[in-house]
Amino acid sequence: EDKVVQSPLSLVVHEGDTVTLNCSYEVTNFRSLLWYKQEKKAPTFLFMLTSSGIEKKSGRLSSILDKKELFSILNITATQTGDSAIYLCAVLNNNDMRFGAGTRLTVKP
Amino acid sequence: DAGVTQSPTHLIKTRGQQVTLRCSPKSGHDTVSWYQQALGQGPQFIFQYYEEEERQRGNFPDRFSGHQFPNYSSELNVNALLLGDSALYLCASSLGAQPQHFGDGTRLSIL
Numbered sequence: 001e002d003k004v005v006q007s008p009l010s011l012v013v014h015e016g017d018t019v020t021l022n023c024s025y026e027v028t029n030f031r032s033l034l035w036y037k038q039e040k041k042a043p044t045f046l047f048m049l050t051s052s053g054i055e056k057k058s059g060r061l062s063s064i065l066d067k068k069e070l071f072s073i074l075n076i077t078a079t080q081t082g083d084s085a086i087y088l089c090a091v092l093n094n095n096d097m098r099f100g101a102g103t104r105l106t107v108k109p
Numbered sequence: 110d111a112g113v114t115q116s117p118t119h120l121i122k123t124r125g126q127q128v129t130l131r132c133s134p135k136s137g138h139d140t141v142s143w144y145q146q147a148l149g150q151g152p153q154f155i156f157q158y159y160e161e162e163e164r165q166r167g168n169f170p171d172r173f174s175g176h177q178f179p180n181y182s183s184e185l186n187v188n189a190l191l192l193g194d195s196a197l198y199l200c201a202s203s204l205g206a207q208p209q210h211f212g213d214g215t216r217l218s219i220l
Contacts, residue, residue, distance in 0.1 A: 004151075034208055041213035042113070042199070043152070048208050088151055096165050097142070097209065099151030 002027045006100035021103045023089030024071040033072050036088040079107045113212035121218045130185045130215045134202030141183040144199040195219045
């Protein structure tokens with residue numbers, strides 16, 4: 001059965017810390033892996049990864065995919081309180097997108 | 110440029126009732142997907158609509174049905190509501206292989 005597993009489930013850090021969020025998957029007919037940030041309601045798109053080893057960056061956030069080992073990481077450097085949110089990993093499998101349970105990140109001042 | 114809009118934002122129903130949730134996709138998008146997100150969990154895929162037809166379906170019973178209209182907007186219908194149907198229902202739209210964009214969801218509470 002297809003599955004997406006995120007770790008840790010929750011994480012508490014202080015402003016300025018660097019965090020690494022993990023996502024492993026077992027999915028047939030893999031097409032791409034996506035990261036979303038969910039604060040209160042709508043998940044907002046962060047990255048879409050389709051090829052191994054190519055890092056995607058956006059400001060303090062970056063992500064990379066390893067299609068051989070079937071995982072991805074999301075890094076956030078110099079964390080800020082505004083980074084507090086649930087970070088969702090999702091794998092697109094043909095027309096079905098399967099989500100992990102998310103990592104709840106809390107950044108304390 | 111309006112993003113994905115959903116209505117209503119909140120809804121309270123009782124067991125056995127029926128509900129209809131609505132979604133307007135982001136401008137230029139032609140595909141609509143629906144998800145159920147229970148508290149503390151990631152979104153679970155319900156189904157996807159493209160060209161007014163259900164293209165893919167997740168592991169949800171037939172009580173969950175949908176529709177897509179010629180203007181690409183979509184409805185999610187749930188019959189014979191159960192307590193376990195209480196959740197945030199998210200709609201996402203997309204175009205081709207581009208990432209899905211989500212609406213703010215409808216919070217459904219079943220009493």
